Amino acid sequence: MAHLGSGRRRALAVPVGLVLTASLAFLPSVAASAAPLGNTADSATASKADTTGPKLSYVANLTAYGTVKQAKKAIERAGGTVVTSYEQIGVVVAHSQNPDFAKQLRTQRGLFVSVGATRTAPLQTVQTTEEGSTQQLSAADAAKAAAVAQEGQEPLEPNQWDLRTIKADQAHKINDGSRNVTVGVIDTGIDDTHPDLAANFSKEQSANCVGGVADTSEGAWRPYADGSDHGTHVAGTIAAPRNGVGVSGVAPGVKVAAIKVSEPGTSLFFTEAVVCGFMFAAEKGIEVTNNSYYVDPWLYNCKTDDDQKALVEAIGRASKYAERKGVLNVASAGNSDHDLAGDSILDNTSPDDTTTPVPRTIDPKVCLDLPTQLPGVVTVSATGDKGLRSYYSSYGLGVVDVAAPGGDKWQIPATPDANGRVLSTVPGGLYGYKQGTSMAAPHVAGVAALIKSAHPGATPSQIQAMLKGQATKTACPAQIYDSTGTLINATTCAAKWGQTGYYGYGVIDALKAVR
Numbered sequence: 001m002a003h004l005g006s007g008r009r010r011a012l013a014v015p016v017g018l019v020l021t022a023s024l025a026f027l028p029s030v031a032a033s034a035a036p037l038g039n040t041a042d043s044a045t046a047s048k049a050d051t052t053g054p055k056l057s058y059v060a061n062l063t064a065y066g067t068v069k070q071a072k073k074a075i076e077r078a079g080g081t082v083v084t085s086y087e088q089i090g091v092v093v094a095h096s097q098n099p100d101f102a103k104q105l106r107t108q109r110g111l112f113v114s115v116g117a118t119r120t121a122p123l124q125t126v127q128t129t130e131e132g133s134t135q136q137l138s139a140a141d142a143a144k145a146a147a148v149a150q151e152g153q154e155p156l157e158p159n160q161w162d163l164r165t166i167k168a169d170q171a172h173k174i175n176d177g178s179r180n181v182t183v184g185v186i187d188t189g190i191d192d193t194h195p196d197l198a199a200n201f202s203k204e205q206s207a208n209c210v211g212g213v214a215d216t217s218e219g220a221w222r223p224y225a226d227g228s229d230h231g232t233h234v235a236g237t238i239a240a241p242r243n244g245v246g247v248s249g250v251a252p253g254v255k256v257a258a259i260k261v262s263e264p265g266t267s268l269f270f271t272e273a274v275v276c277g278f279m280f281a282a283e284k285g286i287e288v289t290n291n292s293y294y295v296d297p298w299l300y301n302c303k304t305d306d307d308q309k310a311l312v313e314a315i316g317r318a319s320k321y322a323e324r325k326g327v328l329n330v331a332s333a334g335n336s337d338h339d340l341a342g343d344s345i346l347d348n349t350s351p352d353d354t355t356t357p358v359p360r361t362i363d364p365k366v367c368l369d370l371p372t373q374l375p376g377v378v379t380v381s382a383t384g385d386k387g388l389r390s391y392y393s394s395y396g397l398g399v400v401d402v403a404a405p406g407g408d409k410w411q412i413p414a415t416p417d418a419n420g421r422v423l424s425t426v427p428g429g430l431y432g433y434k435q436g437t438s439m440a441a442p443h444v445a446g447v448a449a450l451i452k453s454a455h456p457g458a459t460p461s462q463i464q465a466m467l468k469g470q471a472t473k474t475a476c477p478a479q480i481y482d483s484t485g486t487l488i489n490a491t492t493c494a495a496k497w498g499q500t501g502y503y504g505y506g507v508i509d510a511l512k513a514v515r
Helices: 041-046 068-077 103-105 139-148 161-165 231-240 270-281 306-324 437-454 460-470 510-514
Strands: 054-064 080-086 091-096 113-117 182-186 255-260 288-291 327-334 345-347 361-362 378-382 402-405 420-424 428-434 479-481 485-488
Touching: 054 068, 054 103, 054 270, 054 306, 068 091, 080 270, 091 161, 091 270, 091 306, 103 113, 103 306, 103 327, 113 306, 139 378, 161 402, 182 231, 182 270, 182 345, 182 437, 231 420, 231 437, 231 460, 255 270, 270 288, 270 306, 288 437, 306 327, 306 510, 327 460, 437 460, 437 510, 460 510
Parallel strands: 182 255, 182 288, 288 327, 327 378, 378 402
Antiparallel strands: 054 091, 054 113, 080 091, 345 361, 420 428, 479 485
């Protein structure tokens, strides 16, 4: 599971000039003399479409002049099968074994803006594997925390240094959030039977989007039996209630929904599932989404590549549609310790759906991390108990919007467990520690939910402005820890425009959100 924020989740800056379409009316224009929508050559050879290649999944993005009906006919002529379509944003998901499927569709410029494969390995049934990255809280450690819990605290709250860092414990005395606000966790699923999540879980706004089609049947949103605990951990940080059980979330009065988008076995997040996730959140009245992942198989999606630019277009349309429907999207900045505002970045992990990634040096102005780099998405870096940037967190001046506690094993807090990671819920009614920008983003999603609770009429852009304006300004530190726990000079932190590369506009503040 190389892509999740608790492991190696990453992100990068919004390049100058990137403008994803806000509606189909603003799609790239096509001249009136463009080729006809129905390609006659394809029609004549429809029965001869090659089906000898691997079965791959594709996204096809329509022009302003194309229709889903026309796209379906073109896809079938090229030897493809339509899985689902989103007329609202002009995106069609299809499967095909034709090696030239995308190439053939791209010739129909009057119909398609871009067409691309969402993966490099063929679709196949995979077996589940253990996550194995969580440091589980023992019964003895739980008892130790409960023994020192003060009146009004949850039993494990003494170990939640992260809540105190952003003053969430103080905010709860004023407003712990509204039941009219829901945060959608686009992730690996949530164990809604957990005693510290059940009361705030919204089944009506939950689904399994794996494959690109939303499945709302009972329990479809839960993690796979041997799958990842990532989404459940994120959910607890956002909205674990103050009920005298376990931990408290940043916004313990709001609801949380599960939108599962990870593949079984690999926990990979593919484009068709993520597009489904954003569209589902938009149509189900969710106010905030948390996105602690990057979209596989490419760590960075280059607009100079025909396949990858189609993924940027499809997810960009979906996230922008959700924003227009009132959804604020929050995403983690990544765990690669990359300078996302730098001149170049070495990507040696892509594609991650094969056993042979091909190292490449990318230009962060051209190659985008999805969805965190998209316009309108709040990008979050991670800090530890001492307020320093976490050793793994990616950063970048003008890239990171705000910072939040994500944990750092080298920044040791004065808590009963003396554990610098973030404590939250995991499946089976248990609790565990994780660290990563995956853990930072849900703190921001929780504060955004508190802002929305206090200001019900606030738009996503207004909530984002309040997050930045209320953040605690944080200067570049003199030193930070590296991956070995050694203090090094923080020479990579740049400052300008009232921001820093490490912290953006600053560390979020839950108390200001409710005031």
